[in-house]
Amino acid sequence: MFAISCKGLVKEYKTQKLVRALDDITFDVAEGEIFGLLGPNGAGKTTLVKILATLLRPTQGSAEVGGHDIAKEEDMVRRVIGYAGQDSERSAYFRLTVRENLMYFSHALRDVPVKTAKERIESIVSAIGFEERLDKHFIALSGGEKQLVIVIRAIVHEPKVCFLDEPSRSLDPLTAKRVRGFLKSYASEKGMTICLTTHNMKEAEEICDRIAFINRGRLQFIGTPEEFKGVVTVKEVVEIANFEIDKVIEERLLAIQGVSNVTKSDGNIRIYCDDAFGVLKNVFDFLGDIGIKAHVSMIEPTLEDAFAVFVSNDSAEGK
């Protein structure tokens, strides 16, 4: 039995015009697997997670979570899932402490006995190193700490399947790493399946057994992070640091022989090619022509590069 199984899921929103947010999504997730949903903003990741968590109704198609049909057995699905959404800043009671919030949600809404809830809360927060915040009011926490509380809330009742919508958003890199480590070991210890959405390629690479890439509502790739990197037909990347380009420069860079793609990320330009040595000289010549001095280096392609190329190629096809 799969922990999650989707068949031909379609979601259309009727606003002023019909918007197809998900288009024929089909995939399975094995029990105990950590599955990442990747894609740019507005790709349909959150819509998909909300449908699987019974918060939205699909327009077409079917899905099962924990062996239960999301449309016909909503209540059974809710018994086996945990959920952490993106709206974490205000989605707990401000004037209750972290402990009181977690007690309320786990005991009242998830039926965890008081004693068990207390023990689990203590155990989880000590594993994450969050003990000193336990008796602080929720309102007094930083954005990242609030996010952490929402993630703990999603797992404290030990669900079979947990949906985490951008769990490391607002977390500082060190806390994010600690939380990822904890989630991985917690899932493995409890046999919990995690389905998370993320923009963070490092996160996907670090904890996901498999990932699915969604763009404009369509599932474009499914496989391991390594396979995802391999799908992108680039072997090498030339990076120009701290360099802003406009459309004309981008087109001229693309016109250099051997360049298959050009993307912008954090003020850097990444040029994708099969032979970086061959391209490097032409890039230097081009920069010299336009009178720019910049730091140019050759780097190994990462998952982030695969992501950027995927989005860039799909946008080009869309046009």
Add this chain to the structure above:
Amino acid sequence: MASALKLFYMAIWRNFLILTRYKANFLFEILTSVLIGGFMLLLSAAFDTTMLGQMVGSTNYVAFMIFGISFQSWQGTALWSAADTFRSELSSGQIDYTFSSPFSRYWYIVSNIAANAVQSTIFFIPMFCVGLWFTSDTLTVTGISLGLMATMLSIAALSQFGAIFAALVLQYRQVTAIFGFFNLAFQFLTGMFIPLQLLPMPLQVLGWCLPITFGMDMLRHYVMGTIPLMPVEYEWLALLLQLLAMSVMAKFVVVWLERNAKEQGLHYI
């Protein structure tokens, strides 16, 4: 599955923790209740109560009003508190967690209303005590008990309207005007501030369809000794039937509206 009882007592626990953390506000809510009672006391000399006596069998307009106002503190809770909870959860995003949890939506709403009603009792008690002080000559323990029982039953029936309002929030997001309309209509159609007998017959009939009418009428009858609108046995029966019918309707409407709301998503658009 989380039980209605657990949802109820945990909601009380949550509400009281939150309430007592806004201490100044908490204090002033109680003071407001006392203040209204005090003003009523001062106004008591200003009314000609002859007509009231002819209609309802008591000239004690102050007590008549005070019981109406104290009833209002529960009416507001019954009608609006669950909708307010949903509105706040919708805007904070907490609704997603709540609605991915396994419990009956209907019982979640009703438990929250009941928990809020327990909280409202704190504000009801001072007002109610002032009302009792004005009616000391007609007061009996049985009278108070039966009056309160009728009030509870009436509030339970009214909570079903509250459940429907809460579910309307899921579908329409902003329903303050709908609530305001019904709240005002209920105040005037149920004899809260003026005797129902003063209204034209079609409006009186409309008033009989609302559970507050009989609850408040019986509270006044048992505590103040007023003449009931109809024999009290019929009023008890009418209240029970209203509770039953509205519970069935509320359960159906909550399921139906949640289902519809999930077409577009449970969030402010």
